[in-house]
Amino acid sequence: MQASTVIFSAKKIITMNRSRPEATHVAVRDGRILAVGSHDEVSGWGPATMDDTFADKVLMPGFVEGHAHLLEGSMWDHIYVGYFDRRDPSGKVWPGLQSIDAVVARLREAQAELDDPLRPLIGWGFDPIFFGDGPRMTARDLDRVSRERPVVVMHMSNHLLNVNRATLAAVGMGRHTAIEGVPKDESGDPTGELQEFAAMFPVLQLLSEKAGFSLGENKNTAWNFAHIARRVGITTSTDLANPLTEAGVANLRAATDDPAFPIRLMPAFAPLLFKGEEGPAHLKAACAHNTDKLRFGLVKLVLDGSIQGFTARLRWPHYYRNPGNTGTSGNGLWLLPPSQVASQIASYHREGFQVHMHTNGDEASEVAIDAVSQVLAMHPRQGHRHTLQHAQMVDAAMLARMAELGLCANFFSNHIYYWGDAHYAKTMGPERAQRMNPAATALRCGVPFGMHSDAPVTPLGPLFTAWCATNRLTLSGRVLGESERIGVADALHAITLGTAWTLKMDHEIGSIECGKFADFAVLEDDPLAVAPEQLKDVRVWGTVLGGRVMPAHQA
Template sequence: MKSRTVIFSAKKIITMNRSRPYATHVAVRDGRILAVGTLDEMSGWDDATLDNSFADKTLMPGFVEGHAHLLEGSMWEHVYVGYFDRCDPDGKVWPGLKSIDDVVARLAAAARELGDPSQPLLAWGFDPIFFGNGPRMSAHDLDRVSTQRPVVILHMSNHLLNVNRATLARVGIDRHTAIDGVPRDDNGDPSGELQEFAAMFPVLQLLRETVGFNFGEDRNAARNFANIARRVGITTSTDLANPLSETGIANLRAATDDPAFPIRLIPAFAPLLFKGQEGPAHLKAVCEYNTDKLRFGLVKLVIDGSIQGFTARLRWPHYYQNPGNTGSSGNGLWLLPPSQLASQLASYHREGFQVHMHTNGDEASEVAIDAVSQVLAMHPRQGHRHTLQHAQMVDGAQLARMAELGLCANFFSNHIYYWGDAHYAKTMGPERAQRMNPAASALRCGVPFGMHSDAPVTPLGPLFTAWCATNRLTLSGRVLGESERISVADALHAITLGTAWTLKMDHEIGSIECGKFADFAVLEDDPLVVAPERLKDVRVWGTVLGGRVMPVHQA
């Protein structure tokens, strides 16, 4: 049977294809783009159906989210205690909490609804950096919620958490625990704050066993995440840290096999539990399950922590204001020791995989760049496109080296709004904060880059991310690094074809041109016409995935 051709008309099509930047019509057949241009230019395709549903709308390539986590689809099962107002998947707005007392009050109300006093209470979204220079949250604060029930608060960054004394006792962390990332109080006891994976692991394991907490490995988390993504125009997203367990893979395959599943999903393998060549062999086997909507092959290595959590690794002069909780070194924590990075990178590089490295601080970025240089000297490989994720503090010299080595960057531009004031005043200081997430410098140096939300750290929303890079406004309204502002056109490129490049999928997604997947973001407004300061307010009508129309109001 002959395939059906549909021609979508639009007020404007922004193609991101330099040879044909704008059009009014796009023809779709078999889920792919057949042609782009004017209606007259479509006349050569027989038996085509004209669809005018988007005649008053703007079409763009579907947005590409290069660093997010399926946790965004499951965290709303737990209690939100963040500083900012935030909308849950059902549309309810949860007011942000402005003090530790407010956090305790919301948790106490949630605890009363749980019933069983042994059932742990999990909350998320907390960040002490917004609460001034007073004492940080302690186990004693959370003891006010319960002295029997384990109470756990995952920080907004996902790199730290706070617990009450009942939790510490349950997992066996006390004054004798010899793990870096367990700050002590004045009496020498654990303060109740746990930093990074080694210290957090026993608590995460407790949550996995008792409340089913995981890193988005269940089918419902994937579906919830995908529906949130669709509402903001995303058609392709990563899950940039997935253990790729047998159960998790089966759930992801089942979710994405559903024709109604509204995005293409790219899980990145986090090889925390694999040693030596076990990891590359496991990933190679998993790639046998690749489909058009589920793509394996990325690797995620986490080198340092969170800048606002003071666990990232910064070059001299380190932190502008050191709160005394930056690990035994006084300068953050290494999550992957520098001495081990090159060998880990090489094991995946030799097998042809693309490696994405979490580097927040500039010292971590330097270590990653050095490791890539070392590995390429031993194992030359063109087109590797290894990518520094976040890379928030890279400077001009580092960007020049990245360009020479063929490295990409994926900037966390949302940080400028959410934490820019804190970086200016507390973590980096005024000078270094001006260059954070240096998109304009990357353009000048020729480093390909995308931009991301790191959801659930910040909400999914590529147009908001583009707004951050274009305007560089902090929460207080300060312009942070005016010389690093980029144009709206460059920002839109970063959330489409730019991010697709960093995922080695630019031949399939990221622009509207013949042969690529028919994946579109359908917008009520033209982002190239609205004022740059209104870019975040551009309305998303819905998406098209492989030619299938998926409006925002779809259940």
């Protein structure tokens, strides 16, 4: 018996397929695209049901989020203390906080509602770079919230956190602690700011044991994340750092197996606890659970830290205005020592996996490029598409090398709006800040690229990300890098087919053409018709996933 066919009509279909850029109708069968074109062109495949739900709307390929974290679905279980106003999954807007005193006040209100006096209190979204050049948050500041209860405040970047003295005592940190990333005050005691994984790990372990905190592996977290993603037009997203525990994989499979689950999910294995051949074997075992809606096979290596947290690795002349309390060298921290990068890449490269490398600073990007060059010399492999994630400070010379090696980039374009002013005045200085996230140069050099939000670092919203790359406006309204602006069409390509390419999924998603999954973003407005400065305001009606219609307001 022939499967049923549905023909969707639309005011306009932006296909992202160069051989047929626009259409008015798309035929769907078995969750895949059967045909695209005019009504007459798609009607030759036998009996079909007409669906005019989108007759007054614009269809695009479902947006592809190439660097996000399922934490976006669980962080709202805790207290938002960020600088910017932010909307939670229920629609409530949490006002941003513009001082450490305001952060302390919100945390004190929250802890007063907790019944268990020893349960840790967790805040998130904090970033001291927005508070001027005054003192950074200390353990004494958080002691004002509680002296008995562990209080933990995670930074917006998730590369640093602050704790009170009760937390330091609970994890055994003091003046004799010799872990890199634990700065000390004038008396030799930890300041309460912990930088990067080695320093943060004991606290994260405490939160896991006492507050159920996880990296987003539970089923409810996946659902919460997926609902947020659907509301902004995303149909495929990564979770770009997942330990892939047995329970975590089972939970992700249970969530994505539900026909109502509204996105395709691609978790990337973060091999923090695996060495040698154990990591590739662990990832290979996870791949046995692959389905159309859950794909394993990516690996995430983290080389350096956060630029705004002053823990990223920068080439000379390093930081423009270093606060002097980050790293042992004043130039950030290596999370993966340079001497180990090539061997780590090689262990996954040889097994056919795709490696995504977190490199914020240009020194880290250079180390990654050198390592990939070494690996390819020893183990040639066409079409690997290894990708530099963030790659915020790569220059034209690095991009030229990336093109030669077949490397991709995934730029953190949202950074331009949120931290552009800080990069101009504090981290990079004017010249380097203006070439950060160099999408235009990548186009000229022929480096395939996508763009991302790194949610929960910044909110999910591909159209906002495209707006950032097109306009390059900072929070203050400064145009940061006029020559690195790209056009709307290129920005829309980056959040669809461009990111799909970086995930080796371009044969299945990213454009509306025969054979691909019937995944669409449904828009109220035409993004190619509005003024570029209005791109972020294009309204999302909902999505279609595998032919299943999913309105944004659906519970």
